[in-house]
Amino acid sequence: MRAMSLAGAAPRRKQSPVITASEPTGPDRGERPAALLAWYDRHRRILPWRPPAGVPADPYAVWLSEIMLQQTTVRAVGPYFEKFMARWPSVKALGAASLDDVLRMWAGLGYYSRARNLHACAVAVTRNHGGAFPDTEQGLRALPGVGPYTAAAIAAIAFGRQTMPVDGNIERVVSRLHAVEEELPKAKPRIQELAATLLGPERAGDSAQALMDLGATICTPKKPACALCPFNDGCVARLRGDAETFPRKAPKKTGALRRGAAFVVTRGDQLLLRSRAAKGLLGGMTEVPNSDWLADQDDAVARAQAPALKGVTRWQRKAGVVTHVFTHFPLELVVYTTQAPAGTRAPAGMRWAEVATLADEALPNLMRKVIAHALD
């Protein structure tokens, strides 16, 4: 079965230099799952959370990596995954950690609700499931932070369940393979259905990871390397020559620029910090005091939101602005600095933190930019 998949397809293509849409080369529909797995066995990526071929996956590592990989690149996740596994080697260990410690470790990775749900999920698995992840898609789906994709991914990869998770990679591969004209997200059910036909009778997890690797390395968003694809000219979009235009989706609108002010207060070797609200943007993370962020922010109004500090009346405005781009709006912050006298009290809800230990704080990258700009 394995021998026919790739080795068998090549000579047939050679004998038919004239390729027509009516006689596509490449594996037949029924042969695709095997061809995909054969490709995977040769070209699978080596990733920190992926055990060697044939070695069963650790559900905890699979879950942790899947949460981190939501809307996040493999490269960005790598070091975070290693850090988490080293500090919390099991779901029970993670469940015993404080949310604050988890947020500190997650700082910089973005989408901080994932970190809150990660912690809540670890607690739930520890307390309600005895430290063992549910081994069904339905059971997994009930956990915080685990949606349709992640539940299917864990079920297939960690427990061998016959289900096909559909992520952005697989949406792209499948929409090209079948030239799905319908736009996302309306096309999701159809794509899910088509993706499931690529599931082999065994090795469900490998089938899914194969499609993801294919999407990440061959069937890329721009300039796909179609010549190296195991599906070959079985791909309708490739035959049409417009693979790059799939998947269809409506262009997304960019949000309006918002502006605000940030206030960096030093007291000797210390810095004034506070925590953000538990939910919402950068929820639960640490920040320096700052104003509202508004589309039509008035500079004077923003500056007036500086924290009230006894003995502090003069603020220096740093030249330039700190810019940051969130998913749905760009942000410009003006930075004001001041030096508070020794002994100055932190206002209610705020605290002093050593500059030398800022690396250990739950500071999102925006705040790290602000502090770097201020202390520059």
Place this chain on the structure above:
DNA sequence: GATTCGTGGAT
């Protein structure tokens, strides 16, 4: 169904 949620790299 549409919004809200970070960040950095590639093109």
Place this chain on the structure above:
DNA sequence: TATCCAAGAAT
């Protein structure tokens, strides 16, 4: 430079 977008979920 501007745009896209990466193993999506929650609301």
